[in-house]
Amino acid sequence: MVNLLMKEFKLSVSPFFYVLPFLTGALMLIPGWLYFLVLLYFCFITIPNMFGGYKSQNDLLFTSILPVRKKDIVKAKILFMVILELLHMVVAVIYGIISTHLYPHLVYYFFAPSMGFWGLCFVMLAIFNITFIPIYYKTAYKYGAATIASITAAILFAGGAEWLGIQNSFVHDLFKGTGAENWTVQLSILLAGMVIFAISTIIAYDLANKRFEKVEM
C-alpha cells in the first residue's frame, strides 16, 4: 500500500501538481473573490491532467502487473487524490488567513474565507469525489465523462451555496451575519463538512472497488 502511494509520488504524477496548490491558493489574496474557485482549480486542472497522464503512460496495465491487490490499486489512487485535495485545502486556508488579515474591513458579497466556508468546500469536494471516482472506475482509464460530470456537480453546489448565501436570510445570517462571529457554529459547519467529505469518499471507494473488480486490462 505504501509502495503504491510512493509510486504515485515518484513516478506517476508530475511534481507540478504538488506546486499548483501554492499558485491557486494565492488566489485567496484577491479581495472578496468567489473563493470556491480556488479549490475548483484542483478539479479543473489537476484531475484531468493527472488522469490523462495515467492513461497515456499505460498506468493501469503497469500497476496491474505488479504484485498488488486490485483493491489496493484503487485505495492508493483515491488516497493520493485525497492527499492532493487536502494539500489544496490547507494551502488555501493559510492564504485565506493572510487574506482576512490583509483586508480586515472588507465587505464580502460572496463567502468570506471563514471556517464555515471551508466546511462548504469540504462538501463540494465530497460531491466531486462521489461523482468522479465511481464513474472513472467503470473503465479505470476514461476520465472525460467523469471529469465533466463531477465538475458540473461541484459547480452546481458552489453556485447554489453562494446563491443561498445571498438570497436566503438563514444562510446569509449563518455565514455573513451573526453566525459568522459564532465560533461554535463555524466549527460545527467545518466538522460537518469534514465528516461528509470522509463518508462520501469512503462510499466512492467502495463503489469504485466493486466496479474495478470487473474492469479488464
Add this chain to the structure above:
Amino acid sequence: MLALDIQNLNKKYEHFQLKDVSFQLEKGYIMGFIGANGSGKTTTIKAILNLIRMDSGEICILGKHMAEHEVELKQEIGSAFGDINFYTRNKIKTLTNVIKTFYRNWDDATYYKYLKKFNLIEDKKIAELSTGMKVKYSLALALSHGAKLLVLDEPTSGLDPVARDNLLDVFRELVNDGEISILFSTHITSDLEKCADYITYIHDGRIIRSAEKEDFIDAYRLLSGTKEQLDSMKDRLISYKTNAFGFTGLIHTKILDPSLEIKSTVPNLEEIMVYCAKKEDIHG
C-alpha cells in the same frame, strides 16, 4: 513439476472467443506460443496474468491457483509486453527504484549484473531504448526479483535478426539450470525452431496442438503430388494448395499410408501453421 497449467480456459467477447484453451508447461523449459495475429495469444497471456476475467477455466502457476494466490504468484512471475510501453519519459533508474519496492526477493546485485550483461544504462530513458533493449530491461527486472516463470508477449516482434538471435540465446541461457520457465508468444516461427522445447499452436481462440517441438513437427507430413493423386486423398489432407504441377498439402503422419508413392517431407513450423490455419478457415 508444472510451471504453468491451463485447463479449459474460456472467455467470450463480442467478436472473438477463447474456447477450451488447455496446455501445460513443464518447469525449466521454453514454450513457444504461436498463432496468427488475432488468434488469442495476448488474450491467453492476459488471462494467465489475471488481467482479464475468465468465463471459466483454471490457471495454476507453480502448483498454485492463480485466482486464489494472485499477489503471491505475481512475485514469481516476470512479464513483458513487446508492444506496450510504460512511463517512457522516465529514466530506467527511476522506474526500477519504484518497481523494486514491490518485490520481497529483489536483489540489487542480480539487477546490476543483468544491466551490465545487457548493456543497459541506468540513466537512459525508456523511450531511448530499442525494442530489444526494452525486452531485456523487462527480463532484468524479472530476474532481479527472482521470477520463476517468464510470460512474454511477442518479445521478438519488431527486432532485427541479430537482436532476435541474441535474445533467443538469452532465453536458452536462462532455462539452463532448470529453475526458470518461459512462455513466449510469437508469430515468427523461426524463433521457435531455434529455442523452444514445447510448442503450443493457437488458432481462432482454440488450441490446435500443444506438444514437444519434435513431436509437434513429426505429427505432420507435407505431401507434393499430381492433381490425380490429390483427388484420391483430398479428404485425408488437413488442407492443400494447388499449383501448375499438382498440389502440396499437409497430412497427419499417423494417417499417411507409407506404401503411397508420393513425395513426403517433414514440414517446418511455418508450413504447419499456414496449412492448419487454412483448414480452420475453410471449416470454420
